[in-house]
Structure formats: structure tokens, C-alpha cells
Amino acid sequence: MSGKGAVAPIRILPEDVANKIAAGEVVERPASVVKELIENALDALATRIVVRLVAAGRRTIEVLDNGHGMSEQDALLSIERHATSKIRRAEDLDNILTLGFRGEALASIASVSRFELVSRRAKDESASRIRVEGGILRENSKIAAPVGTRVTVNRLYFNTPARAKFLKGITTELGHAIDIVQRHALSHEGVAFQFLHNEKMLLDIPENATLRERVALIWGLTFSKDLVDIWDERAGLKVRGLIGTPHLTRGQRSHQFFFLNQRPIVNRALQYGFEDGYRELVTIGRHPVGILLLETHPRFVDVNIHPTKREIRFRDERAARDALRDIVRERLAGLEARAVHAPLAEAASLSVPTVRSTALPTSGPQIHSVIPATEPGRHIEVDRYSRPVTEPESPTMPEVAAPPPPQVQTEFLDVHTEEAEEGVKPFAVYQPIDKVDDAPLQVFGTYLIVPEEDRLLIIDQHALHERLTYDSLREDLDDSDYEAQRLAVPLLFDVPPSHAKLLEENLSLFSKLGIDIEPFGGNTYQITALCHRYEESRISDVIYRVLDTLAQGDLFDKENFLADLLRLAVEACRGSVKAGDLLTPEERRGLLDGFRRLRPPYTCPHGRPIITELTQVQMEKSFRRRQ
DSSP: OOSTTOOOOOOOOOHHHHHHHHHHHHOSSHHHHHHHHHHHHHHTTOSEEEEEEEGGGTSEEEEEEOSOOOOHHHHHHHTSTTOOSSOSSGGGGGGOOSSOOSSOHHHHHHHTSEEEEEEEOTTOSSEEEEEEETTEEEEEEEEOOOSEEEEEEESTTTTOHHHHTTOOOHHHHHHHHHHHHHHHHHHOTTOEEEEEETTEEEEEEOTTOOHHHHHHHHHOHHHHHTEEEEEEEETTEEEEEEEEOTTOEESSSTTEEEEETTEEEBOHHHHHHHHHTTTTTSOTTOEEOEEEEEEOOGGGEEOOSSTTSOBOEETTHHHHHHHHHHHHHHHHHHHHHHHTTSOHHHHHSOOOOOOOOSOOOOSSOEEEOSSOOOOOOOOOOHHHHTSOOOOOSSOSOTTOOOOOOOHHHHHHHHHTHHHHHTTOOOTTOOOOOOOSSOOOEEETTTEEEEEOSSEEEEEEHHHHHHHHHHHHHHHHHHOTTOOOEEEEEEEEEEOOHHHHHHHHHTHHHHHHTTEEEEEEETTEEEEEEEOTTBOGGGHHHHHHHHHHHHTTGGGOOTTTTHHHHHHHHGGGBSSOOOTTOOOOHHHHHHHHHHHHTOOSSOBOTTSOBSEEEEEHHHHHHHTTSOO
């Protein structure tokens, strides 16, 4: 056949082309190289692993370990495709306990880089040195080197420039690499990890650090104190690790880590089971935190369903999900039982060992003020609710818009269509009866009951106060004449290595949120000015959450994302009213006054409904006064 629709004959691919295709599966980005090399080091029983990157791995990736090393013959075989020491027969695939086993990693990496491997066993006098360029062996020699293996990857994708164009910026690629190192550091107690970027130490975890100490070194002591130990076994699944108390949550699942037989994994059944364990304990839109180290027999799991071997499938997905859910629920129930006799914070902060490392990088920014911090009492600013919320004539932050209406509003309109025909007002219009002398009734310490002519309005006090605070904060920041208040004593805080560059790139964004930040030295920064509505003791968590959200940056346009970041910042505002707070009549009247001037949609900044209703028609039907 010939012409445009001709079908070419089938041929065997040349070896160099096949290697580059395999490299596309294994070497997606510099972090993929880091992952493969760390796994090889761990399989070699290394107790110390050093990772060095230059230009986030675009220029150089080097992984050095003190494992058992390789002979010259093994070193040469390691760069051949499908060469492995872990599989001898098909049956071995059902009993895989090593991190790597397919034997493609080094061959794939060497095919798209300038690659060097130096390895020595304890019984050898010298080390074997192999250099490969674009898949072609250039050198095989002997040199002096310590026991272990050093792999250096220079100029990744030098011979496939089209693939290099798909790499993201330095910050993004560096973040992916740090994430890989952190995950393996969490799952391998007894192994020391060091991570250097452009010769700057970003992570240093000692060999003898416990799981809790490793968490403290990565995300900070404050974060680690809000984690509780978990240890149980069910349905053939052993579970141990640390899980967050219900108030320690994140907007994404970025702090949920699952490891199976020490392998970092992704599995939806485990994710659903873990979050189901927190059902009714975590606010909608928030996600619990956990580092879970699971063990089961390899034959119950298929680890070879994805090229990177990160995604796995259980033979019985439902059993795995239910087992993890029940274990988490029982642990949290134990916390609640202890909280009857002591505050939850005290019950959750179990004995936290002191981290033995001299350098303690923190992840959640830790605020250090020279002035002792005090926890001010709640104060509802009634006056600010009494003025109408209007759009500024010349907004400086136009991208901050009112929260979108939630689905529930449409559902109410559908439900009450029949009642609307009978004369009941549309759901989206509220005109509470104005009783000057009477404050709205508070029930269950959470809801305000407000009468209208033909229905009762039920208002969530926390959701309403968040919305009013959000509108006031937005109005202040939109004002072209607004300036954050200068602090007499700047607040110092540290950020983790993975977030330092991200913070530097977004200082102007934080300024738009009413937080002026300046570098102080190293990974330490100082807050020099702050919006007057923020509470100093709460601002550290907001900074961390904003950075954590920005770390997902590949998916977001930062300018349009500003409104979402402002919704995070609301939680640092003063005088927050919570569910369960008993309010004075004046406070209840203040909230209602603010509600009267609220414009639809009636939602909190996070999209949850502020209000529901009980109509006269519904009550009459309940008492059989109406059919």
C-alpha cells in the first residue's frame, strides 16, 4: 500500500529509541531521577543518603549512599535494560519487598543524560567507574572511592530538548524533588537523609531520628505536637504512624502520606478510608493530616500497575478501606474519651521527644515575638456590621469577589417551588423582623433563631461571622488608601526549605493580603506590617496555609487565586465566633444587624450556607393543619 493511508511494516525499535521511550515512563522530571536513585540506595541497605541538586536537577543530580556497592560486572549490568537483582522468576512478582525491581531505571536515566556511576563493595580495593552519554558507554575504569555508590546525572534531556521544554520552573521542580526526599525520609526510620540545592543544605535528618522527630524536622515542632500515635492491625493490614487531631487540617490532601511496606504509594481506597474515619469531625472542604506506615503480605497487593510503581491496588480494596477507617475512628474515639477529663490539646500533645539535630528547619512558619503573646478575648465589632457592604469605587484588588453561591441554595429553590406559588417569599430574600429590644434566640450554642412574617430563619453564627469578617477585610484591603499597620517589633518566623523560595517569589502577594514580609537571613523572615484585623498569634498558620496552597501552583493563576487566599486569611482575624460559643444579647444583636445588610449569596467565605429556614407552611403540615 502507498499514499497517505499507507500502513508501514512492523519493525523492532532500535535500542536507543526503545530506551528513550522507556525513559519517558521512568524519568518524567528531575524528581523522578531522585526517586529511582534513592530507591536503589535503600535497596542496597544504605543508612546514609545524600542528594545534591544544581538548578533543581536540570543541571546536576547526584545521589550518594553508603550501601553495599556493586562489583564491576554488576555495575555494567545495571545500565542494561531489564537487568535486576530482585527478580529471578515470575513467581517472585508476588513477593516483592524491594522498592525497585523492573531493572529499567538506570538504563533509562543514562539514555537521556550524561551519566556517571561510581560504586565499591567493602571487599574491593578500588571502585568501578562507568560513564555513559546518551545511552552510549564512554568509560569503564577503576578509581579510589569509599564503600557505597555515587550516581551523577548531568544535563538531563540534553539529547531530547523537546522533553526539556515540558519542565516547570526552578521552584516547582525543586518542590517535587524535596517532596520525594521527605517521603522516603518519613518511611525509613534508621536512615539519615541530607538534601542540598546549589550547595545549600535544605534538609538534614539524622539516622536515629524517630518518625515524630522527622516530622518536626520537616514541618516544625508545632505541627508535630498536633499529631497522635496510631498502632493497630486489622484484616491482615498493620497500621502505625501519626494522625492529626480533628482541628489539624489542610485545604488539600498534601499532608496525607501513605506507605505500604515502606513504599510511598497512592491508593484511593486508603484515602477514602482514612478520611471516612474523620467523618463529622472535620469541616467540609478540609482534609485531615496523617503519616501512615502500612504493612501487608506482598501477595495481597499489585504494585506493578503504574510505570512509576507509586499507585498500587489491593486484592480486596473494600477490606483495606474499612480496616483503615475503623482503626482511625477508634483512635479518635479514644481521644474524645480522654478529652472528657482534659482539654483536647493536652490529650493530643503526647510526649514529643526533643529533636537531636542541631539545625531544626520548620515547615509551618513558627512566629517568634520578643513581646509575650497574649490570647485576647472574643470581641464582636458590632459597629462595623451596621454599615452597608458596598463595592469600592476604585478597588485595588478587583479579583477578590464575593464567595460563590453553594449548590444548596438552588436545591432550596427547587424544594420550595410549590410553597413559593402559595405566597411564600423566595429563599434568597430575607427581611428579619426588626425587634429593637429583643436579641435573637440562640440554640445549641451555635444557631440563632430569627422570625420573619411567615417563617423562622436559622442562622449558623460561625458561618455568618466568618462572612461578615471576610467582607470587612476585603473592604479594607480594596481601599486604595489602605496601609498595613507597621509593627513596633517585627515578628520573626522560619519557613521550611521547600517553601523559602516560594515565599520570596510571592512577597507582593502577601502584601495584598495585608501581610508585609521581608527577608531576615537564611530561612528566617520578619513580618514588618500587618492588617489591623489580624491576630498576631494566628497569622503563622495562615502564612503556612497560603504557602501550602501556592505550592500547588502549577494549576493556578495567582492573580485570580487571590480571592481564595483571602478566604484562608480570614481565619487569622480577631474575635472569631465559633460554634458552641455562648453569645451575649448584644453580640447576638450585632450579628443579626450585620446579617440584615448582607447581600446574597448567603454563604461563608468557604462556600458553606449561612442560613436555612422553617416556613409556616412546613410547620402547618407537620401539625396537620395543612395537607
